[in-house]
Structures are given as C-alpha cells and as structure tokens.
Amino acid sequence: MAIEVEGTIETHYRNCYLCEAVCGLEIKTADGHVISVRGDKDDPLSQGYICPKGVAIEEMYKDPDRLQQPVKRSGSGWQEIGWDEALDFAADGLVDVQRRFGDDAVADFIGNAYGTIYGIVTHIGYLRSALKSRNSASLASIDHISHLITSALMYGHQFLLTVPDLDRSEYVVMAGANPLASNGSLMTAPGVRDRLKALKARGGKLVIIDPRRTETAKLADTHLFIKPGTDAAFAAAILNILFEEGLANPRSLAGHLNGLDEVAAALKAFTPERAEAVTGVEANSIRQLAREFAAADRAVWYGRIGTCAQQFGAVTQWLFSLINVATGNLDRPGGFMWNTPAVDIAADPNSDPGRYAEWRTRVRGLPSFGGEAPATTFAEEMLTEGKGQIRAFVCIASNPVLSFPNGHRLDAALASLDFMVALEPFITATSRHANVILPAARHLQCDHYELIFHSFAMRNMAKYMQPALPITDGGKHDWEILVALGERIAERKGLPVEPTISPAAMIDLTLQNGHYGKASGHPAALTLDKLKDHPHGIDLGPLQSRLPDCLQTADKRIHCAPPELMADLRRLETELFAARSSEELLLIGRRHVRSKNSQTQNCQRLMRGRNLCELFMHPDDLAKRQLQNGQMVRVASQTGEVSLPVAATEDIMPGVVSIPHGFDHGRQGVRQSIASEHAGVSANDLTDDQRVDPVTGMAVYNGVPVTVEGLYQAEKVR
Numbered sequence: 001m002a003i004e005v006e007g008t009i010e011t012h013y014r015n016c017y018l019c020e021a022v023c024g025l026e027i028k029t030a031d032g033h034v035i036s037v038r039g040d041k042d043d044p045l046s047q048g049y050i051c052p053k054g055v056a057i058e059e060m061y062k063d064p065d066r067l068q069q070p071v072k073r074s075g076s077g078w079q080e081i082g083w084d085e086a087l088d089f090a091a092d093g094l095v096d097v098q099r100r101f102g103d104d105a106v107a108d109f110i111g112n113a114y115g116t117i118y119g120i121v122t123h124i125g126y127l128r129s130a131l132k133s134r135n136s137a138s139l140a141s142i143d144h145i146s147h148l149i150t151s152a153l154m155y156g157h158q159f160l161l162t163v164p165d166l167d168r169s170e171y172v173v174m175a176g177a178n179p180l181a182s183n184g185s186l187m188t189a190p191g192v193r194d195r196l197k198a199l200k201a202r203g204g205k206l207v208i209i210d211p212r213r214t215e216t217a218k219l220a221d222t223h224l225f226i227k228p229g230t231d232a233a234f235a236a237a238i239l240n241i242l243f244e245e246g247l248a249n250p251r252s253l254a255g256h257l258n259g260l261d262e263v264a265a266a267l268k269a270f271t272p273e274r275a276e277a278v279t280g281v282e283a284n285s286i287r288q289l290a291r292e293f294a295a296a297d298r299a300v301w302y303g304r305i306g307t308c309a310q311q312f313g314a315v316t317q318w319l320f321s322l323i324n325v326a327t328g329n330l331d332r333p334g335g336f337m338w339n340t341p342a343v344d345i346a347a348d349p350n351s352d353p354g355r356y357a358e359w360r361t362r363v364r365g366l367p368s369f370g371g372e373a374p375a376t377t378f379a380e381e382m383l384t385e386g387k388g389q390i391r392a393f394v395c396i397a398s399n400p401v402l403s404f405p406n407g408h409r410l411d412a413a414l415a416s417l418d419f420m421v422a423l424e425p426f427i428t429a430t431s432r433h434a435n436v437i438l439p440a441a442r443h444l445q446c447d448h449y450e451l452i453f454h455s456f457a458m459r460n461m462a463k464y465m466q467p468a469l470p471i472t473d474g475g476k477h478d479w480e481i482l483v484a485l486g487e488r489i490a491e492r493k494g495l496p497v498e499p500t501i502s503p504a505a506m507i508d509l510t511l512q513n514g515h516y517g518k519a520s521g522h523p524a525a526l527t528l529d530k531l532k533d534h535p536h537g538i539d540l541g542p543l544q545s546r547l548p549d550c551l552q553t554a555d556k557r558i559h560c561a562p563p564e565l566m567a568d569l570r571r572l573e574t575e576l577f578a579a580r581s582s583e584e585l586l587l588i589g590r591r592h593v594r595s596k597n598s599q600t601q602n603c604q605r606l607m608r609g610r611n612l613c614e615l616f617m618h619p620d621d622l623a624k625r626q627l628q629n630g631q632m633v634r635v636a637s638q639t640g641e642v643s644l645p646v647a648a649t650e651d652i653m654p655g656v657v658s659i660p661h662g663f664d665h666g667r668q669g670v671r672q673s674i675a676s677e678h679a680g681v682s683a684n685d686l687t688d689d690q691r692v693d694p695v696t697g698m699a700v701y702n703g704v705p706v707t708v709e710g711l712y713q714a715e716k717v718r
C-alpha cells in the first residue's frame with residue numbers, strides 16, 4: 001500500500017524531487033495539505049537521510065506565488081485563462097510562426113525537470129514530433145553533455161553513464177565535484193557524507209581536486225588546489241605516468257579494449273612538470289597520486305560539473321574514464337561501474353545512442369548531439385536574421401535567463417521573439433517573456449517512477465510513487481500538457497495525431513521486459529503493480545559487472561581512442577600549454593546545500609541566515625586590490641558586470657573567485673516575492689555564450705576571466 005491512513009492523516013512515501021540524491025520521504029497530509037515531511041528510514045537507498053531542502057518541500061508546496069491557472073500576457077498584465085483557451089492560443093502562436101518562417105523557427109528547451117518529472121521524458125516526443133524543429137535542446141548541453149558524448153564515443157550509447165561505486169571503493173578521487181553541497185550528481189548517493197566517512201573508516205582514501213577547499217574537500221585525506229579549466233592537462237599527466245612507469249594494468253578489461261596504446265603514444269608530451277606549469281599542482285603530487293591510484297585494489301576517478309563545464313570538458317571526462325580503464329577499475333566493484341536499471345533507456349532500441357555532429361548549427365557551426373543543438377547557440381540563433389532564425393520558443397520547466405551563459409544576451413533575445421510559451425509554475429526571469437504560461441500540477445500531485453536518477457544510483461533500485469495529493473481545479477500533468485499541445489499543433493499542420501498511453505502504462509511495459517521484469521524470468525518479476533505494493537522501493541542489489549554485454553559499439557569493444565577526442569588533444573597542447581599567467585582572476589561557480597540552481601530561492605526557510613550570494617576571494621587577492629572583507633565589489637567580464645559583497649576566505653585558491661549560480665530574481669516583472677527580496681546577482685551575466693568547448697558546444701562556466709574592483713564599504717549594504 002502506498003498510503004497509510006490514520007484518522008484524517010495520510011502517510012505517503014515519495015522521493016524528494018529537489019536534487020539527484022532522490023531521498024525517500026515520508027510525507028503526511030491532511031485535508032489536501034502537507035503537514036510534515038521527514039526522511040523515509042525504509043527507503044533502501046537513502047535510509048532516512050534528508051537535507052534542509054527536503055524538509056522545505058512542505059513550504060514550497062503552498063508557495064502563494066505559484067500559478068494556479070494558465071496565464072496570458074496582455075497589455076494590462078497577466079490574465080488567468082482556461083486550459084483549452086491557453087492550449088489553443090499556444091498552438092496557434094507556434095504554428096503561425098512555423099507557417100511564416102519554417103519549422104526550425106520554433107525552438108524548445110527542457111530544464112532540470114527532465115530528470116525529476118518522468119512524464120516529460122516519456123512524452124516530450126509528442127510535442128517535438130509535431131514541431132519538427134531541429135532547434136531542440138535540453139539541460140544536457142548546459143550541465144553534462146561531456147559525459148554523454150564520452151559514453152557515446154567510448155561505449156556506444158550516451159546513456160551508458162558510469163557511476164563511482166563509492167560504497168565498495170578503497171580510493172576515491174573526485175575532481176570538480178562537491179557532493180556534500182550538491183548531494184551528488186551523475187552519482188545518486190543520498191547521505192554522501194556518511195558514505196565518504198565509511199570509506200575512510202574502512203581504511204580508504206578520499207582525494208579532492210578543486211580550485212576551492214569545498215565542504216567535501218574538508219572531509220578529504222588530500223585536497224589539491226587546481227587552476228580552473230586545467231583538469232585535462234592534469235589527467236593527461238596522470239595517464240602519462242601510468243603508461244611511462246608501467247603502472248597501467250587494465251586487468252580483466254584487456255580483452256575488451258581498442259586503442260589504448262594509441263592513447264599512450266599521444267600522451268607522451270604531457271609530463272607532470274608541464275602539467276604543474278598550467279595546473280598549479282606540483283609535479284611530485286601528480287606523480288604520488290598516479291602511483292597511489294594504480295596501487296589501490298579498488299579505486300575510482302570521478303569528475304563532475306567543475307571539470308565538465310570548462311574549455312576542455314569532453315577531453316577531461318574522456319581522460320578520467322581512461323584513468324579508470326588503464327587501472328582496471330572500470331566495471332569493477334569499488335570502481336567506475338554501470339548501474340543495471342529496471343527501466344534501461346540505453347537498452348531501448350528506439351533511444352538515440354548519441355549521434356554526434358549529424359548536423360551543425362546555422363550561425364556558429366557547432367555540432368548537434370543526440371538530435372539536439374547546444375543550448376549555447378540559442379541567443380545567436382534568435383538574434384541573427386536570415387533563413388532558419390529562431391522566432392518562437394517553448395521553454396519547459398527551466399529558467400535559461402539565469403542558467404544559460406551570457407544570460408542578459410538571452411534576456412534580450414527572448415524579448416525580441418514573435419511568440420513564447422512557458423511550461424512553468426512561476427513568473428520567473430525567463431517566463432516573464434512568455435505570451436502564455438502553462439503551469440503543470442505540483443510534483444506531489446503526480447505519480448512518478450524514478451526513471452533517470454536510479455540509473456546513476458549506488459545500488460540497483462526501482463521505485464514507483466503514487467500521488468500524495470489530488471489535482472484540484474482541473475490542473476494537468478506535464479505529460480498531458482505536452483500531448484495536448486502536440487496534438488493541437490499536429491492538427492493545425494495536418495500531421496497525423498499519434499495515439500498515446502500514460503507514462504505509468506509505458507513504464508509498466510518496459511519494466512516487464514527489462515532486466516528484472518516478469519518477462520525476463522528474473523526472480524524480482526517486476527511489474528508496476530508489484531512496485532505499487534512496495535512504496536519504499538525495491539532494492540535490486542549492488543552494482544554488477546556488465547561487460548561486454550552492455551557495450552553498444554559495433555565491435556562490442558571499448559573505444560579508448562575516439563578520433564573526435566584524440567583530435568582535441570592537439571587543441572589541449574596548443575591552447576592550454578600556450579596560456580600564460582595573467583593579472584585577471586578566474587571565476588568559478590558553487591553550490592550551497594540550501595539552494596538548487598534557481599529553483600529554491602522562493603522559500604523563506606532556505607533563504608534565511610547568511611547571504612548565499614557573495615563573491616568568495618582569497619585574502620591575498622583582496623589585499624592586492626586594497627579591498628575589505630564584506631565590501632561591495634564590481635565583478636566584470638568580457639560580457640557583463642555584477643555588483644555583490646565580497647567574502648574573504650582562504651578556502652579558495654589565490655587567483656580564483658567564486659559566485660554561486662541561480663540568483664538574480666529581482667528583475668522587473670518577476671513574481672517570486674521571497675526570491676526577489678534575496679535577489680543576488682546572476683553569475684551568468686559574466687559567462688560568455690561564445691566561449692565554449694567546441695567538441696560539445698557547452699559553455700565555459702568555470703574559468704571565466706574577470707576583474708574585481710571595490711565599490712563602497714560593507715556597512716552601507718548590511
């Protein structure tokens with residue numbers, strides 16, 4: 001039973017939807033309201049763990065700024081309208097633009113909800129097949145496309161994403177990741193602090209490589225400061241040492257590899273001494289780390305957003321994967337492993353394996369991936385006149401003005417559009433540009449299968465959640481909106497209207513035919529009904545070795561030397577090693593446990609306490625500029641400038657500064673009252689949509705050159 005009833009109080013078991021840890025929650029409701037949220041101690045993965053954001057779900061559920069009905073922008077402001085009128089208006093506006101300017105004139109973008117709302121994954125195809133535009137993009141190209149491209153080129157499918165098997169490892173290296181604040185990314189590991197403490201308690205070692213001494217770094221045995229954007233040079237030197245000193249030992253992987261010798265030959269020039277010159281990490285420390293990692297029995301090297309959203313993001317993820325391969329730690333317990341999901345998107349013959357550079361974008365010629373364009377191209381595609389110009393936009397559960405690089409340029413581009421539709425529950429910095437906003441039902445009102453994040457989990461797991469509260473006032477699920485809009489567009493364009501079934505029915509079919517399904521003969525015999533009887537979820541055991549069966553390369557081997565990435569080594573050689581030190585500072589992002597991108601700032605519970613939106617700067621850098629701790633400063637880059645208080649901290653590397661992302665909700669027209677009170681500034685008014693990793697088209701969010709100058713003293717702003 002998913003619901004326990006005690007008097008008028010009902011108890012529901014759900015997952016938290018606010019980050020990738022997807023902690024199990026026990027939610028009590030009464031009379032249509034949430035009355036308490038706590039960790040579900042019977043969830044097999046999270047075992048009762050919950051962070052401050054999870055508790056805040058109670059307040060977020062009843063946010064008074066949330067739209068209850070679709071709204072349409074008119075000369076006198078926003079006007080509530082009914083669903084049929086809103087959907088017709090949206091379809092008319094989009095089809096009108098396509099009739100005048102062609103299918104590619106309408107773009108769409110899906111944000112984080114891609115992971116948290118399973119109906120968007122199952123039903124986005126209904127909208128996209130009606131739009132037939134190639135200007136589609138998703139959070140992949142602003143968050144993790146380097147990982148997807150690496151998996152596609154090495155293993156044959158973009159969703160063969162490897163995860164660190166933390167719970168069984170003896171030596172863990174994390175670069176550009178701060179799971180104590182983020183709770184893990186591409187690594188579903190709720191309660192990660194306890195998992196890392198357990199690693200140390202069993203005699204294991206944790207090494208953090210990061211330009212900031214993060215919360216996770218403070219827990220580590222070793223922390224190495226590294227200059228932002230240079231992780232590829234660091235990883236190349238590690239591999240070079242492994243090969244040169246005869247430490248490379250792929251163990252049981254040896255019979256599954258192509259091209260490792262070719263990589264070894266290509267990396268000979270990447271010595272630790274040369275790496276020291278660009279990374280700032282001493283050559284001896286690089287050597288020691290390579291030797292220790294090679295000597296560990298079960299080790300894993302993992303990199304995340306700090307190493308992905310940078311100028312050599314794809315090469316970095318590839319080299320990290322190769323460190324695991326060269327030491328025999330891929331597909332090995334305690335190493336870098338594949339989850340075996342109950343619903344395995346990579347095993348779906350209809351899924352896109354990650355077609356790379358099938359076409360290139362109109363203005364800048366950046367490569368497509370998996371049928372999508374890089375999101376970094378949208379502003380220029382909107383602002384550059386000519387055939388194929390984007391003139392309308394469907395923004396799905398996202399706030400690109402704050403999350404895309406060069407946000408103020410995108411802000412201007414959105415204002416220039418002929419038409420815009422937002423599937424979004426708030427009037428945000430982005431949706432304020434829409435002609436119509438379609439607010440889907442709240443997460444707790446929807447059923448949910450943990451489709452995406454259990455694919456990256458530390459254990460194999462399946463969980464289906466029934467709604468905790470009913471939908472009132474005729475509200476709609478996200479998937480129902482996508483289908484209704486897709487159908488209306490198809491009808492207007494004379495296209496066939498595809499029949500549909502619910503996300504739950506789709507998942508039931510896939511579960512039954514999946515790795516643990518009734519049809520497969522697995523003893524778990526999973527069906528949706530069985531999951532309904534297990535509201536805490538079903539534990540399907542530790543990660544299992546999957547080679548070679550999981551590989552989808554034509555020759556069923558791991559491609560260690562994909563030509564696209566080998567070619568980019570030459571760029572690494574010429575651009576990175578040619579770089580010289582400068583007086584400029586390098587900007588990086590950061591995350592706090594009380595925030596998640598731009599989603600959580602309208603919650604009083606999470607915003608009280610110390611201002612989260614400060615510039616972190618090393619005391620030596622303040623002294624050089626005669627700045628005072630707490631003073632207001634102006635931070636300027638090639639694309640823009642922002643003003644915020646500076647906080648001195650020795651936890652950041654000299655020469656590096658940090659601003660958290662997801663802030664600046666104070667723009668005119670935004671209707672998020674608490675977020676507006678704590679507006680802060682957008683780090684993405686400093687990032688540059690033109691500065692990308694050319695392999696992926698992903699923006700350089702980390703390692704942005706900036707200057708900092710003083711404005712006025714702290715007491716004037718506090």
Ligand code: SF4
Pocket residue numbers: 016017018019020021022023049050051052053054055183190
């Ligand atoms: S760690 Fe993430 S999933 Fe868990 S309670 Fe916090 S926000 Fe929710």
